[in-house]
Amino acid sequence: MKVSQKDTEKFVWDHMRNTPGTPMSVTQSQTRALPKLLVWLIVFVTATYIVYTLKLVINSPSCDDEIFPAISHTSISLHTSKDGNFSSLPENQDLFRETEVKDIVFGIAASAKLWGKRKNYIKLWWKPGKMRGIVWLDNAVKSKEEEGLPPLRISGNTSRFAYKNRQGHRSAIRISRIVSETLRLGMENVRWFVMGDDDTVFVTENLVRILNKYDHNQYYYIGSLSESHLQNIFFSYGMAYGGGGFAISYPLAKALEKMQDKCIQRYPGLYGSDDRMQACMAELGVPLTKETGFHQYDVYGNLFGLLAAHPVTPLVSLHHLDVVEPIFPNVTRVEALKRLTIPMKLDSAGLIQQSICYEKKKTWTISVSWGFAIQILRGVLSPREIEMPSRTFLNWYRRADYTAYAFNTRPVARNPCQRPFVFYLSRARFDSITNQTVTVYDRHRVPHPACKWNLTSPAEIDRIVVYKKPDPHLWDRSPRRNCCRILESKKKSMVLDVGVCREGEITEI
Structure with missing residues (x-):
């Protein structure tokens, strides 16, 4: 009798089902035990994770110390607000406020021989009781x-x-x-040390605006270059010139103080104080943070071209005031600077900021350096040309060489028709009714050569009045020149409005 393959397979399977202790029985037993094993495995993994996490938290450093080193020692307390809610605030809120002039300490380099004269420059900007600083002399003075x-x-x-x-x-x-x-004098609550010379005038409000851009808890070395290309080559394009002034954050000053004397010994061949300072900064690994509002003014002659086309940045300092001519004609250097302090008090942010507009009917180009001077030129010069300083000055080596500067300049016009008519600030006030500053500029009466162009002469204008709203937040926005608009006026006068450009407003030729 033949047994088929199917019958054989059926017999084997039936035998395996009915026989205890077979592999099938073992498999069924393991299947029933599997859920219990999974539960114990989950419990074990969870317990291990909790123990490991607790150990990590206990042994790890404080979050405040690692992530926020600047405020790691600031205690936090609960304060009750007017509505009865609690808010978590630091007891020492001073760490979180903006920098003020009281947070700055000035170090002023002076000479006993020149002190009797140069102290008058410092009197123009120093505010007793509000500022802190020291004048460091080489010898004692009689006064x-x-x-x-x-x-x-x-x-x-x-x-x-x-x-x-x-x-x-x-x-x-x-x-x-x-x-x-x-x-080393140990003054408290210092954020910045600012260096300058005794013939440097600071616009301290703008200095504060610049420093507020940077974290005083970090290493910062802030200043600007020389106007002289050759000076920068001889010394360094990475060096702040001390006459124009520079700022060093408190932590960097502490690091400098620890190593500076040894550092100075390593550079006996350097020329001045500025390159010694920069050499030590290089050893500390701190580069110069450039702010072009610090002005060394390594030039001779008339600063008019530089001041009439100031870069779009706050005016922070003026230096070498004994070398250059007075910035206003027919007065002394100190008297000229004293006149500049009047618009400085009205709107320091806008001081000497350039605006450009066009009198299209008369084909005039008008350039306003607010608080200083206004130029009217016959013909049309593009904004690209007008924003370049005219070369009314000589370089540091007393040469009229346009390649000697670290920025673009334009030549003084030779064509008699293109000579600018200049109007200098004569007075300034604040109109509380309109909430505007009113600055008046009178024509500087000097002979002008004859012009053959068939254009109206700006000589018919005697006075220009400029209305401008103070704008303390000008530099909180992205850098941009203010716009200039010509208003209706009487004969022999011109009225301008200067302010933030409106939507879509541009300086069109």
């Missing part, structure tokens, strides 16, 4: 400390330092240590 000036101190002895530059003077070592010597 005692005066009201309206910072305290006077004598710099420390530097005879132990080598100085091997034959063209310079070893006073450079003394001046380079002013920031460190000022820090």
